[in-house]
Amino acid sequence: MPPPKKLKEGRIFQTVFYTNTDKKSPYRFKAKRVVDQDERAPKVILCDDPRIQPGELCKVRVKTVTKPRQKARGYIEVEFLGQVAFKIDASFYVDPVLEKKLQALLDAGMNILLDGPQGSGKTVLSEKLAQALGMEYVYFNCSSVYEPTDFLATFQVKESEHHNVVTEWVSTDVLRALEAAHANPGRRYLVFLDEFNRCREIARNGIMPALDATRRMYNPRTGSTIAIPDNVLWIAAINNGAQFTGTTTVDPAQLDRFAPVKMRYPPEKEEIRILAERYPNVPQAQIRRIVKAANAIRTDENLRVDLSVRASEEVCLLLSHPNFAEYDGDPLPDLLKTSFCARFLGDWDQPATDAGLVWQCISRALEL
Ligand SMILES: Nc1ncnc2c1ncn2[C@@H]1O[C@H](COP(=O)(O)OP(=O)(O)OP(=O)(O)O)[C@@H](O)[C@H]1O
Ligand SMILES: [Mg+2]
Known part of the structure; x- marks a missing residue:
């Protein structure tokens, strides 16, 4: 040998x-x-x-x-x-084909745009991807961006030690990550731009050159541009749809800089498995009913609404609390009225409102 x-x-x-x-x-x-x-x-x-x-x-x-x-x-x-083995831990469900696609896209240095309804796991997935790839994770919420320069630094007015008014540019986590990426070429950074369509379109233009072949951004702290090194990757997330207020449309040129990835709620079986792992003291039969009700709402042709995984988690969390351990009768209907129906307009006992229609859907699914 x-x-x-x-x-x-x-x-x-x-x-x-x-x-x-x-x-x-x-x-x-x-x-x-x-x-x-x-x-x-x-x-x-x-x-x-x-x-x-x-x-x-x-x-x-x-x-x-x-x-x-x-x-x-x-x-x-x-x-x-x-x-080496790209594996998202089992506490999060990701479609196996999508998992492969995400790895391939990130390996190729592509930007990814996660598009999906509320509570479909966009934010958590971005963190899990960074973990699986051994990358440093940088979270940035675009809803605080007002000016194009806000991605890298914000202009702040402060009081000095001698009580004078002073102004200064304060670096954002994105700028700090870019500087760290230049200083540590052996490390890789994944910048997650959350709520990407919750900032003004004109402000979003500030980051466009960072996402295409230009790979540079104007740095207001230096007055010149900063290069985006190869060890920096971008993932953005949006809620796309008429039901979302406070969002702005991401124009086709902006969208074109990303590989789009549609996110969906996990399949019924997987949501049950995840919740059962997170809430071991909640009876499995109750978890199955919660997820059944959630999916009945999500897939109802007439309702056409989304229901976050946060809602089914909330019911499990309440059921796992000692207050509900010795509840007189079945606590589930009451919990679903608050944790599910209250997420919609109206009230569960007003049949003509969204909340009322959601309640009818739950009643049918669980035969209440
Ligand atoms: N596929 C999934 N596997 C495991 N947990 C999930 C999954 N999808 C959603 N969740 C759970 O739902 C909750 C919400 O997830 P997350 O915050 O990532 O949603 P989001 O898509 O970013 O929502 P929003 O659009 O409101 O920001 C988290 O507790 C997360 O663990
Ligand atoms: Mg999110």
């Missing part, structure tokens, strides 16, 4: 970490194998990156190789580059 290849500084390889049982060590994780070469590493591999998931195959780069000295053993310190 050929001797093991030297792990020199800068070499990238795959390995699997385990928790380091040496409590005195400053490194939380250790590994022994160079998996892509199927060989044992000449020295122990150490890393302290909190994104490491023990037992999962990941990609690393050699930072330093420390030789054995006196009684101290040698070791290889590595930098964590990301997980």
